[in-house]
Amino acid sequence: MNKTENNKAWFLVLPVFLLVAFSAVIPLMTVVNYSVQDIFDQNTAYFVGAEWYREVLQDPRLHDSLIRQFIFSGCVLLIEIPLGIAVALMMPTKGKAASLSLILLAIPLLIPWNVVGTIWQVFGREDIGLFGWALNSIGIDYNYASNPGDAWFTVLLMDVWHWTSLVALLCYSGLRAIPEAYYQAARIDRASKWAIFRYIQLPKLKSVLVIGILLRFMDSFMIYTEPFVLTGGGPGNSTTFLSQTLTKMAIGQFDLGPAAAFSLIYFLIVLLVSWLFFTSISHLDKSE
C-alpha cells in the first residue's frame, strides 16, 4: 500500500529556518568572506586568499590559547560532571527540602556572567575579600592577581561555583525520571548502593549527561566574560583563553581578516569536538 505523505508540515519550520538564517548562517557567511580579505573600511578590501589562515595557524599566541582552552575545558568537565552527579544523588527527593535545594542550586545560574566575575574578583582579594583573606590568614600565600597558579585556581573555582548547579539540576531531573520498579528489583537482589548507581542510575542518566557534557564543554570552550572581569587574562597571558585572544585581535587591533580566520578555526574545533562527543555517546547507547 502506498503511503501518502503530507509535507505541508515542513512550512511550520520555516520561521525557525529564517531566524537561524538571519542570526547564524548570514553572519557566518560574512565571516567567511572577511577571512579571505584585508579589510580597511567598508569600501576598501583586498582579496588575500588563505593568507590570514596561514598567519593565524602559525601564530604562537593561538597555540598557547588553544592549549590553555583545552586544559580549562578538560578540568571543567572533570570536576563539574562528577560533582554535579554527586550533588544530584545527595539532594532530597520529597517535601520542602527538595524545593528549597532546587531554588538554592538555581541561584548561581541566575547571576549574569559579569556579576559572577565581579563577585569573585572581590571575594578572592587578599585585603578585602573573605576568601583571599581567609587563605592568607591560615598561612597560604594566595594572590590571584600576581600568581598564575592562583589565577587558574580562582577561575576554575568560579566556573565550578557558577555551573555545577546546571549539571546537578539536569542529573536530578534524570534521577527523578527513573521508575521505582528498578529500585524495587535492586532491593530484591540486595544490590549495594554502588551497584544501583553503576547499573541503574548511571545508564539512565546517560541522555541528560550527554546534554550536560555538551553544554558545559561548549560553554567553557567559549568562556569570555568571567575570566575577563576576574583576571583580565593575566597575570601575563596565563588565563587568556581563545575568545579573549580573538576579541583582542578583532576589537583591540581591528584586524578583521585574521580575526575572521581565527573565528572559523575556533568554530571548526567546537563543531568537531561537539560532534565527536555526541556521536560517541549516542552510538554507545545504540550498541547497548
Place this chain on the structure above:
Amino acid sequence: MSWMAWTLPTAVFFSVIAAILVCMTVFELRSPCVERKGFLPIETTRGDRLFIGLLTSAYIHLMYVGLTDMTLWIALGISCVWLFIVMRWG
C-alpha cells in the same frame, strides 16, 4: 549585500555547498537511504557521510595551509577525492 563583502571564490564556495544540499535533498526524496556500515567505525546515513566528508575536508585544508606554502588546488583535489571515498565506501 555589499556589507557582506562578497568575493568570487567565496560566492562559488557557498553556491557549491548550496547545490550539494539541494542535490542531497532531491536524492533523499527519490531514494531514501538507510544507515550502513562502511570503513568508518560507525553506522552512517548519506547525510552523516557528507557532514564527515566536509568537516574532514575543512581540516585537510587547515593542515595543508598550516604546514605548506603550496597552492590550495592540491588540497582541494585531495578533499574532493576524500569526499568521494567517504560517500562511496564510508
